[in-house]
């Protein structure tokens with residue numbers, strides 16, 4: 001079942017189109033990664049889903065309810081953490097967490113303490129004295145201490161140190177284990193790679209790619225490294241091969257996913273001594289998508 | 301849907317009260333102190349009705365009317381009439397300022413900083429934050445109205461009856477609630493908290509000016525100003541309640557509009573959207589001075605216009621004053637001419653003092669901007685780019701001082717051009733210029749205080765405003781309240797020679813300038829030594 005579903009969701013700010021007919025769905029028990037360059041529309045999407053801004057066209061539903069009209073009911077089952085948390089300077093972190101739990105209604109005292117412990121937060125400090133990462137932790141503690149069905153996280157780890165980043169990842173995986181759904185927007189690709197079942201890539205307001213990581217990997221090239229008994233000849237002539245580098249008998253190159261079978265067959269004629277393959281990282285994927293853009297533009 | 305829009309307002313109300321547990325009581329206590337102490341001092345000031353009546357005569361002129369309001373109670377100037385006449389308008393303005401700041405803080409400021417977004421992600425109605433803010437701040441006004449009302453009655457001062465006292469309180473409270481409405485609307489219209497506060501203050505100043513012009517000449521005009529309507533309640537004289545009701549209805553209308561606007565807009569958006577900024581820093585925007593100037597441009601232009609208008613409106617009063625003195629022979633006897641100075645000339649020092657006080661505000665705001673930028677971390681990025689602290693602070697101080705001069709000159713230009721238009725025998729521009737410029741050393745001393753606090757005790761820069769308000773009250777109302785002399789001597793404004801009536805006193809002025817320079821230098825020294833706030 002889809003927890004989050006959007007249909008041709010469009011948002012314009014004046015003449016500027018921040019989101020252009022985006023379709024997205026997050027299924028129950030799934031961690032969905034949302035990536036894209038700065039200003040591509042991730043936060044806009046999340047604000048639309050939270051019913052804070054109104055869609056120009058298209059629709060967004062969460063738990064089958066309309067994101068704008070039924071915002072109050074939807075929010076009873078949602079926890080949200082923004083990337084830039086600003087709190088009330090003259091209150092303590094503990095007071096803010098209590099307020100958040102009270103606003104959500106059902107709160108669990110034990111989980112609150114557990115999370116504070118886990119994130120190593122000092123709840124007795126005034127918010128004005130918290131560092132950026134500590135303000136972020138206040139929001140994370142409140143979110144994971146709640147019993148939400150859907151977690152919407154917009155760059156939640158910006159400002160966390162690597163140790164806390166790991167704690168965060170544990171929390172996400174725990175939530176997933178409990179059957180919760182998570183929508184995670186992030187610039188930290190290794191984090192997305194580790195946590196997410198499916199990924200959507202957005203650029204200039206358009207969803208350009210979406211699918212599981214392995215589906216997406218299919219779209220790009222695999223890095224191959226081969227060492228052969230005989231010298232490989234004629235590799236350049238094959239389809240779908242690029243960035244060939246030769247050091248003695250060792251060859252490294254990239255292969256399009258479709259051509260992989262054919263290429264391996266061809267290379268094996270020369271007697272393979274060693275074969276290493278590395279799947280493209282999300283970073284390769286990301287960069288291949290983003291770098292194409294400006295070139296296309298200059299051609300047109 | 302409508303009920304949903306206000307979900308959990310109650311929790312937010314308690315939350316706002318918790319945040320403001322210090323701020324609101326400080327406001328209320330200050331307002332109570334001012335009101336009760338003036339009431340008590342008035343009652344001790346004049347022995348009998350004759351003495352009060354004599355004072356009433358000196359109030360019977362357009363300048364006083366423009367400043368404090370209409371003079372219906374002057375025929376029978378009881379303690380109550382005197383309190384309402386001299387204090388109600390000023391206290392109402394202070395109440396309005398309190399409301400503007402409180403409402404702007406919990407609406408647009410928190411929206412800009414992102415707290416509202418955090419709250420809105422909970423099962424909280426779209427209008428809950430606004431309604432919680434309105435409830436708390438309106439509640440503050442109601443509380444204030446009752447304490448002042450019953451408190452004044454409890455003082456048992458002759459002619460301060462229960463009904464009048466309650467009306468006095470209600471007049472203050474309703475002015476406050478009206479400005480809750482105004483600020484709530486601008487919080488929807490403007491995209492920034494600076495805009496919200498700026499527009500709301502503009503309405504307040506406009507309300508004051510419209511009432512001033514209306515009270516002097518055209519009474520219907522005063523009905524276009526909430527302050528004018530409130531004053532027409534004639535507290536302690538006739539005790540009319542209808543004006544209070546009327547302003548209450550207007551406030552309700554404003555609030556309805558504000559709620560409607562809030563319900564149809566996106567979070568973070570405003571209806572008056574800001575223009576997209578420039579892609580490259582213009583040539584002009586390359587040193588710290590021009591950066592500081594660019595940041596404040598809009599505000600400074602608004603202040604310049606405001607000061608010009610204020611000067612002009614006082615200038616136009618001078619014409620009324622002239623014809624007024626011609627008509628009333630009696631005034632001649634009362635205000636005896638001092639060494640051949642005309643009565644008009646005797647009013648000039650007071651006008652200049654008020655104008656100088658107003659011109660000090662933008663100059664102070666510039667110094668405070670330095671601290672504001674520092675808190676947001678902007679200064680940090682400047683300082684890490686090989687710009688010394690001295691030059692960062694220096695640029696703000698230079699702009700502040702230039703602003704003080706320019707604003708004062710604008711005030712004189714406004715005053716002079718309007719007075720030339722309305723007077724038969726115009727005052728020479730030189731006289732006005734001299735009378736105004738002597739206040740510069742006092743203004744610089746205020747700047748010095750602000751600079752010193754920014755350097756030395758950045759958490760307490762607000763103390764400058766306390767000192768400013770003290771100066772204003774002591775110098776402006778000191779004579780009326782018959783405050784002891786030494787109180788006036790505690791502010792630089794109290795030492796300025798009252799040109800053209802008094803002699804020029806270069807000695808005193810030089811001493812004040814030296815004090816100002818010392819304060820500023822101390823500010824620089826301490827600013828260079830302390831940590832930058834993050």
Ligand SMILES: Nc1ncnc2c1ncn2[C@@H]1O[C@H](COP(=O)(O)OP(=O)(O)OP(=O)(O)O)[C@@H](O)[C@H]1O
Nearest residue numbers: 013018036037038039040041042043044045568569
């Ligand atoms: N209220 C608004 N008015 C006008 N333009 C807006 C508004 N909010 C967002 N935008 C524009 O919409 C685009 C998308 O912004 P958004 O904040 O969604 O980007 P993002 O993908 O979250 O970027 P980042 O990775 O930097 O967080 C940006 O170009 C931004 O300037």
Ligand SMILES: [Mg+2]
Nearest residue numbers: 042043044154
């Ligand atoms: Mg974003």
